[in-house]
Amino acid sequence: MMEDGFEDLIASYIDNKVGISEHFLSDELANNLKQNLTHLNAASLLLAAGIGNSEKVSYDGAIRSDSIYWLDKKHNNVFEKEFFDKIDAFIIYLNESCYAGITGYEFHYSLYEKGDFYLKHLDQFKNNPSRKYSMISYLNSNWQEADGGELMIHQENNNQKISPTQGKTVFFKSNELVHEVLVTQNTRMSITGWLKSD
Numbered sequence: 001m002m003e004d005g006f007e008d009l010i011a012s013y014i015d016n017k018v019g020i021s022e023h024f025l026s027d028e029l030a031n032n033l034k035q036n037l038t039h040l041n042a043a044s045l046l047l048a049a050g051i052g053n054s055e056k057v058s059y060d061g062a063i064r065s066d067s068i069y070w071l072d073k074k075h076n077n078v079f080e081k082e083f084f085d086k087i088d089a090f091i092i093y094l095n096e097s098c099y100a101g102i103t104g105y106e107f108h109y110s111l112y113e114k115g116d117f118y119l120k121h122l123d124q125f126k127n128n129p130s131r132k133y134s135m136i137s138y139l140n141s142n143w144q145e146a147d148g149g150e151l152m153i154h155q156e157n158n159n160q161k162i163s164p165t166q167g168k169t170v171f172f173k174s175n176e177l178v179h180e181v182l183v184t185q186n187t188r189m190s191i192t193g194w195l196k197s198d
Helices: 002-016 027-042 078-098
Strands: 019-021 067-070 104-112 118-121 131-138 151-154 160-162 169-173 178-181 188-196
Touching: 002 019, 002 078, 002 169, 027 067, 027 078, 027 104, 027 188, 078 104, 078 188
Parallel strands: none
Antiparallel strands: 019 169, 067 104, 104 188, 118 178, 131 169, 131 188, 151 160, 151 178
């Protein structure tokens, strides 16, 4: 059931400030989204990821070295639509069960090649508090410990290392938890985004 993945995210979030659902995305959907990302990359459509928002963006490969491509309903991509439908359903569930007040979202594909990383950061901008929750869904089948690329979430007395295995989704408050992506030893793919309240 779809709600099982939703409840996994919310229950573990309430428990530990970090929600994790191991199978939020089906293998089929994850594989199709990964194929999309691979095609976009082959067509050189991914862009270097910046730091900051559109009003104040900078590019610094010493801080982050991944590439991104924004998802958009206007693309009329059947698999992105399936992903958005899942997010829409999760937001309804989240708003009803937790009174979260989420009114919108934004998501992008994220590609880390071997050697890429993203140093410690918070996801909320100083000049715009609209990002309420961060969500990351991973698209990496057969990920091994030696591949690295973990999401490291820093909490007092409890640093949590999360491997980017296929179908897994991670959920946390954007203004609360400092996190980083450790150096990856393999091509690492995900969809990363934010649930917003404007």
